[in-house]
Structure formats: structure tokens, C-alpha cells
Amino acid sequence: MNAERLLEVYEQISEAPDAIARLRRFVLGLAMHGKLVEQDSGDEPASVLLNQIAAEKARLIKSGEIRKPRELTNGEELEPPFEIPVSWQWCRLDVIGAIIGGGTPSAGDPNNFSKPGEGIPWLTPADLGGYRDLSISRGARDLTEKGLASSSATMMPSGTVLFTSRAPIGYVAIAANPISTNQGFKSIVPYVAECSRFIALAMRTFAPEIDARAPGTTFKEVSGKIVAGVAFPLPPLPEQHRIVAKVDELMALCDRLEEARKTREETRDKLTTASLARLTAPDTMPEDFPAHAAFALDALPALTTRPDQIKTLRQTILNLAVRGKLVEQNPADEPASDLLEKAKEDIAEYGQANGVRPAKVDKIRGFPFDVPFGWAWTRLASIFRVVTDGDHQPPPRSDAGVAFLTIGNVSGGTLEFDGCRRVPQEYFDALPRYRTPSAGDLLYTVVGATFGRPVVVDDHEPFCVQRHIAILKPSSEMSLPFLGLLMASPFVYSQAKEALTGAAQPTLTLRPLRNFMLPIPPLTEQHRIVAKVDALMALCNRLAAALTTTETTRTRLLEALLHEALEPEARALEAAE
Incomplete structure (x- = not known):
């Protein structure tokens, strides 16, 4: 992983569609494939960690700290979806943590709920909508002891990985304290608490695949059985920590790149708006209009990077046309x-x-x-x-x-x-x-x-x-x-x-x-305006076509540069072969 190299090349692909989102998904994908950090031969293999997880699960059940999880498998054999390092181990998700649902007490009884901070923390999927942090302590409402007891909501420990299973599927957070949820979650309580962060990264990565497996169209919900059966690539615990640290580093880098792009887009939009506004401003004198128009037309190709900007340009052309600012007037025209x-x-x-x-x-x-x-x-x-x-x-x-x-x-x-x-x-x-x-x-x-x-x-x-x-x-x-x-x-x-x-x-x-x-x-000027608008709309069509071509090129370059910056060892292996 070479973050500095990524910074060097990012400017070449930053305008690609969804560049930052694609970069985030790519980082998570590398993390789950074991290609984000180097493996350490001194690490105990994941098979040892699996034994520790099994022992801890048995201890928690025997001590009464957790109930024995319901068997959610039909005995089907796990099929690894991709290759992982030899020190890793494939397993079902419910092997490394208990899959816990939630519940909602009767909304008709106000004694089931209390204000945030005054009762038992309780989450709904809506509490994670737009939520950017990884850890969360509570939602918009708390439950009372009565509300918890009268529903199927379950108290789960801090470190629980919260995963929304409907409306929508795929929000992920980690409980910062003991917490409960409504039935819109299938949460994972890790048997070994130190695995919590890596499990959360995995759930973010696999969320689209899990969503695709959910039945329904207008209202989709993923079952506990589906979540429990997710094929999970388990690394050694020390490598999990290294992966989490590297992902944190790269996601912080993505945040900075996203902010830089946002600032750049805002500046470009302001300049475009100002350039076009001068053409139709009430105080723009006729003698100044040609200079403003020339500046706008010269600058627009460089400023135009999104389809919505082409639409704005088309609207400006029509605006100029109906205000008599697109072609010269001829005094000889019939009024x-x-x-x-x-x-x-x-x-x-x-x-x-x-x-x-x-x-x-x-x-x-x-x-x-x-x-x-x-x-x-x-x-x-x-x-x-x-x-x-x-x-x-x-x-x-x-x-x-x-x-x-x-x-x-x-x-x-x-x-x-x-x-x-x-x-x-x-x-x-x-x-x-x-x-x-x-x-x-x-x-x-x-x-x-x-x-x-x-x-x-x-x-x-x-x-x-x-x-x-x-x-x-x-x-x-x-x-x-x-x-x-x-x-x-x-x-x-x-x-x-x-x-x-x-x-x-x-x-x-x-x-x-x-x-x-x-x-x-005048009628003759109407004809001249139409001819000019047709020519300028043809220019817009060319800009739109060029934008499409550029987007395709940037997307391809994005893929190539991401592999070059984030997966140099893969290139070395390909070259050796």
C-alpha cells in the first residue's frame, strides 16, 4: 500500500464518476482479499484463532453470559468465493459471533419509551441514515425497562457490530456501550471482542452482496439465516489490527480527497454561474456583452465536467435567445x-x-x-x-x-x-x-x-x-x-x-x-436566432459527447491507477509470470 503514490495519481482520475466511492470500495475489497497489508510469518494462523473463538463461545454459554445461539445452518458446505492468504481461514459468520435480532415494544404505550439518555439505548435503521461515525451510543429514543421486557429487543454488549437488515439493508456501526435495536437489525456479537472492528469492515464490504440475496422488491429484508451464512474470510488477529489501522489511514485520506474535490467543484460552479450570469444580468451593457460571451464560451469546456453543467449551458443559451442577446439586430428588419x-x-x-x-x-x-x-x-x-x-x-x-x-x-x-x-x-x-x-x-x-x-x-x-x-x-x-x-x-x-x-x-x-x-x-431575426441556437446546441452536444468519452477514459484510468498504487505486489507477480 502506497498512500503517497495514490495522492500523486489522484488528480488524474479525481473527476471520474464516483471516484471517491469507488476508491473506498476498492480499499475494502483489498482488505477482505488479504492484499492491503503484508502477512507476517510470526502471526499465529487463523485456525488457532478459530479454536480460541470456539472455546470462548463455549465459556460464554456455560457461564450464562449468552444463550446458546440457534442453529441456522442446514449442514450445507461453505464455498469460498475467492482466494485468501494461506494463514487466513474461511468460516461462516455465525462461527465468530452470535447473530442477534431486535424488537419494538408497543408504540401505543408511552411507558415503553423514554428520552435519549434517560433509558436503555435503542436503535432503529433510521438512526444510522446519514450517520458517518463508526461507533454509536444511542438513537433518537430509549426504551424503558418495561419496553425492553415487553419486546424481543435484546441487550447486547459494547463492541457489537450493528447491521441493518431492512429499510435499508447494509448500514453498519459498532456499539459504543450496551445497546438494543428494533427488528430492523441482524447484529453480530463477536465471541472474541477484539474481532469487532474487522467484522464491521467485512460487513461494510459484503453489504451489497447481502442486499442482493434479500427477497422482495418494494420491501426487502434479509433474514438471520442469510446473515449467519455469510462466507467470512478470517485473518490472524494481529493482521486484523494491521488491516483496520491501514483502512483507517486510507479512509481518512479519502475524506481529505473528498473535501478537496468538493471545494474544487464549488469553486468551478461559482465561476461557471458567475460567467453565465453576466450574460443575462440586467446591468450588462450591450457593448460589454461580446466580451462576457467570449469569456464564457472559452472557459466553459474547461469548467464543464458534469452533465448537469451541460444542461445549465443549454438553458443559458435559450435565456439569451429570448432576451435578444444571441444575435445582432438589423434595423432594416420589419418590426x-x-x-x-x-x-x-x-x-x-x-x-x-x-x-x-x-x-x-x-x-x-x-x-x-x-x-x-x-x-x-x-x-x-x-x-x-x-x-x-x-x-x-x-x-x-x-x-x-x-x-x-x-x-x-x-x-x-x-x-x-x-x-x-x-x-x-x-x-x-x-x-x-x-x-x-x-x-x-x-x-x-x-x-x-x-x-x-x-x-x-x-x-x-x-x-x-x-x-x-x-x-x-x-x-x-x-x-x-x-x-x-x-x-x-x-x-x-x-x-x-x-x-x-x-x-x-x-x-x-x-x-x-x-x-x-x-x-x-422580428420574423427575420427569429430565423437568425434559431440558426444560432442550433449551432450552439450542436456545441453542447459535442461537449456532452466529449464529457462521456472523458468519463470513460477517467474510469479506466482510475482502475489502472488504483491497482498500481494499491496493489504493487500483484503487478510484480504478473510481471514475473
Whole structure:
């Protein structure tokens, strides 16, 4: 083991996904395989320790200090899962310690419980959730003597290895004093107390395997029989002490590396946020914007190390687009005010032809932010021929009818027709055409956690939608791609979020949707914005692809460097062979 070497190489792989967690698991894995510290020929072999454990177990039972443990084996032979040093010994976990469950007294009797520090220490799995220390003295509640006597909870000595067996499986701690637990534990009381720390390390290492053996899906629980039958690699006692000391050293090193990474991530996030914020800040002057944009675009590849940062960049691009800060304005462009007048005429004509009454919208009083010369503010209903939604009643089903899309079919940003529900053709034919989507429309989710996501409808088979989806039919005077990115922008999303009503199922109703405030540029600038956004989104795609490639490379390098830094003797053996 060479901690200094690990420090030297860590910077090369520190950005790998779950680098610290992987390093911790790797250290524990080496410890259980007998590859973390050197073996000492002067140590008594583990077979001697097993004899001592058996003798101590017999003494404890004879003296009445413990009850004779229940036999949990069916006589099956232990199969070693991997090779261990010759001085070690494979055994079942219940050979080296008693497997003890727990219990809970009646919650209806307040006399069964007392405040922490005033009664008998008692743990539940919740007490170990987020708990970082190895030793623990008590939980959120204590038991009274009555509570202990009226339940199957058992007092266990200090040094007991506490292992949660449900909700969830795999939390590990060591009792700092006599303690009891609820039934969510299968704890190990070592027959030789000095084995406690190594047993705890082993249980942390084997927790994922034990969890995988637990039956159930929504509620998993591992039985005492499964825990008792865990194949346990037992080293000589002196080597156990050396392993525990080395693991403590390396875990402390991991703590320092984790803190350094956290600090580095916070600094990077602050710099990224500050760089992007300057682009949309109200006090950013037009003449300063190019310099801020150039700095952000130059710095972003170096600052972007996580997928969520790519998402932030995409949102910033859309934010700049709808604020008129992404492309230059052309004074020769027809102003948006003229465009809105044309849209008004188009909407009126469509309404007369299709029996759609014009939507009532509020007057505009004040603007959310300043827009460039030639732009104009308007309400959403002023640029869409129709803003409606799907049927509010559950439609009849049909095996081979017209597709009926629910919010689950559009929430991913595209339309999913595979396996969707179908409705009879006559049901679809009875719907007004303005309430059925067609190519060139926008669908906008308005209910639940996936609200506020637009989807542009391409040419497709006829279909209809449920009421959780709004149907927006744009004026022919507007650029559909621009409207798509406008509706996907953080500015519009924030309005949707603010307008939600209801707690159990948040809903955006049609009236506030029709009243969304939208900044509209001239039509020719809409086209330029769309082209620029497409180019920048392509850059984001390349950054995301490069990030994926880099993550793969870092992960492979992590594995190689961990073996080089932590397992030099294995490399030497491989070279000799």
C-alpha cells in the first residue's frame, strides 16, 4: 500500500464518476482479499484463532453470559468465493459471533419509551441514515425497562457490530456501550471482542452482496439465516489490527480527497454561474456583452465536467435567445409590432373559419425585462390561433383505433406512439379539428412533475391527447422553430411554475397559459436566432459527447491507477509470470 503514490495519481482520475466511492470500495475489497497489508510469518494462523473463538463461545454459554445461539445452518458446505492468504481461514459468520435480532415494544404505550439518555439505548435503521461515525451510543429514543421486557429487543454488549437488515439493508456501526435495536437489525456479537472492528469492515464490504440475496422488491429484508451464512474470510488477529489501522489511514485520506474535490467543484460552479450570469444580468451593457460571451464560451469546456453543467449551458443559451442577446439586430428588419398585427388578422380568420372565439387576455402592464429595438411584448394567446387542451373525460378504448397520447407519451421532449392507448375512430371524428393536434402545432404539458415541456408536432398519423396536454396552434406569421425554443426557455418555464395550482397534482390551467408574457423579435431575426441556437446546441452536444468519452477514459484510468498504487505486489507477480 502506497498512500503517497495514490495522492500523486489522484488528480488524474479525481473527476471520474464516483471516484471517491469507488476508491473506498476498492480499499475494502483489498482488505477482505488479504492484499492491503503484508502477512507476517510470526502471526499465529487463523485456525488457532478459530479454536480460541470456539472455546470462548463455549465459556460464554456455560457461564450464562449468552444463550446458546440457534442453529441456522442446514449442514450445507461453505464455498469460498475467492482466494485468501494461506494463514487466513474461511468460516461462516455465525462461527465468530452470535447473530442477534431486535424488537419494538408497543408504540401505543408511552411507558415503553423514554428520552435519549434517560433509558436503555435503542436503535432503529433510521438512526444510522446519514450517520458517518463508526461507533454509536444511542438513537433518537430509549426504551424503558418495561419496553425492553415487553419486546424481543435484546441487550447486547459494547463492541457489537450493528447491521441493518431492512429499510435499508447494509448500514453498519459498532456499539459504543450496551445497546438494543428494533427488528430492523441482524447484529453480530463477536465471541472474541477484539474481532469487532474487522467484522464491521467485512460487513461494510459484503453489504451489497447481502442486499442482493434479500427477497422482495418494494420491501426487502434479509433474514438471520442469510446473515449467519455469510462466507467470512478470517485473518490472524494481529493482521486484523494491521488491516483496520491501514483502512483507517486510507479512509481518512479519502475524506481529505473528498473535501478537496468538493471545494474544487464549488469553486468551478461559482465561476461557471458567475460567467453565465453576466450574460443575462440586467446591468450588462450591450457593448460589454461580446466580451462576457467570449469569456464564457472559452472557459466553459474547461469548467464543464458534469452533465448537469451541460444542461445549465443549454438553458443559458435559450435565456439569451429570448432576451435578444444571441444575435445582432438589423434595423432594416420589419418590426415585431407589424408582425403581431399580421398574426392578429391570421388568428381572427382562423377563428371565423373554425368557430373558435378569440381568447380574452389581460392588458400588458409593465415588462419583465428590456428587449432590443424592433422587438415587442405580447401575450401568448396573441400569437397562437388556438390555445386549448385535450378531452377532460376518459375516452373509450379501441384495439385498432386512433392514437390517444397521455402526458407520459410527450414528457420526454418527443412523441412516443409505441404501445400508446387507442380510441375508436368515431370518437376522434367527433372532436373539433382545433382540438386535435396536427403538424406544426406545439404540445405543452400542463400537469404533474413534467409540466412546462413543449413538443413540436411533426407529420404523423392522426391522434388526440388527454387534458394534461395543451394544444397550441401557432399563427402562420410566426417561426415555429423559434416558438419551440421560446416555449422551452427558462423565462417561460418560470411563468408556468408560478401559475401552477393544486398540491397533490400541480396543474397549469389554460387562462394563465394564454396570458404568458412573450418577447417577440422580428420574423427575420427569429430565423437568425434559431440558426444560432442550433449551432450552439450542436456545441453542447459535442461537449456532452466529449464529457462521456472523458468519463470513460477517467474510469479506466482510475482502475489502472488504483491497482498500481494499491496493489504493487500483484503487478510484480504478473510481471514475473
